[in-house]
Amino acid sequence: MRILIRTSRMAIWARRLGSVAIPLVIIAVLLHRFRLITSDLFMAAAITAGLVALVAVLVSLLALARLWWSGDQGWGKALAGLLFGTIALMPFLYFGSLAMRYPAVTDIATAARDAMPLMFEPGTAAMPPPRMLSAVQMAEEFPNVETRTYPLGIIPTFALVQQLVADNGWDVRRLSEPGEVGQVNAQIMTLPGWREEVVVRVTGSADQSAVDMRSASLHALHDFGSNGQRIEAFLAALDEAVTTTLRDNPAANQPAEADSEAEAPAPQAQ
Structure with missing residues (x-):
């Protein structure tokens, strides 16, 4: 059977x-x-x-x-x-x-957001209102999200910023060449397909500069820490790039003096 x-x-x-x-x-x-x-x-x-x-x-x-x-x-x-x-x-x-x-946050910045507007502002295209951290929460969660100041002119600093943006493969949507201010607006797509926008703002003069940064989720309700981590990683890389530039070229922050010396007429023989 x-x-x-x-x-x-x-x-x-x-x-x-x-x-x-x-x-x-x-x-x-x-x-x-x-x-x-x-x-x-x-x-x-x-x-x-x-x-x-x-x-x-x-x-x-x-x-x-x-x-x-x-x-x-x-x-x-x-x-x-x-x-x-x-x-x-x-x-x-x-x-x-x-x-x-990470806390439920969608907008991280080192300075006032009015100075670093998004191309896709909150309230447009059905975007939810931004969720932000208090100063105390920011210091606890992302202690390295702070304005950077460098003994390097605005033009070479902005060039380093552009290079890092390109190295990260971010999609540049707006580029303002530095006069008194230089700014880059770029968009990033996360693995699940969420869009996030980065704003990097460079201010300063011929021999010094300050860099601020903003990173915001465009349509998500939670960034899962991506915006804060992105700013910390970018600014850390910028710190290293500026340090390397000044080490390899100590006169990089003195373009005016270098130009004046190059243009000075050679002394005539008596």
Whole structure:
């Protein structure tokens, strides 16, 4: 007499749900990055994908527990569902940990925001109002987000800023060459497809300069720490670039004196 061992239907559903969860996450991100869906629709799609992934994990665990007691077939399907569901949940776990680590903020700046306006101002294109930190919160969360002052002229400092913006691959949307003020507005796209705007403002004279920076999320309700981290990383790189420039060229902050010496007529022989 032949004994038939059935395949657990719960294990079958676990693999099906897990197989669907990963494409749902990927498709939602791609559609958002290519601007084929709005941020609101992206959030709805992401939540749906997360729920499917969570259900896949739960069903997989229940299927494994039932297989242990029943002896049915379907271990491979249950484990596949658990693996796929876990992979689909990983982005949600990662961003959830960032949400717990950083406060819900969308706009970080080293100075008054009126001096560093965005090209996409809050209140336009259905943008939510910005969420900002108090001075105390800023000092606690991002202690290195501070105005930089350098013993280097505004023109060479602005050139270093432009180079760092290019090195980061940011999309420059507006460039104001330095007179008394030089400014760069650039846009960045995060991995899930959120757009964020950076403003770097350089002021000063021929022998000194000050650099301020602003980074803001355009349509998100939480930046997961990206704006503050971006400013800290950029200003740290700028500190290093200015230090290297002054070390390798000590006269870099004295263009006027260098030019006057070059233009001075040579003394005539008596």
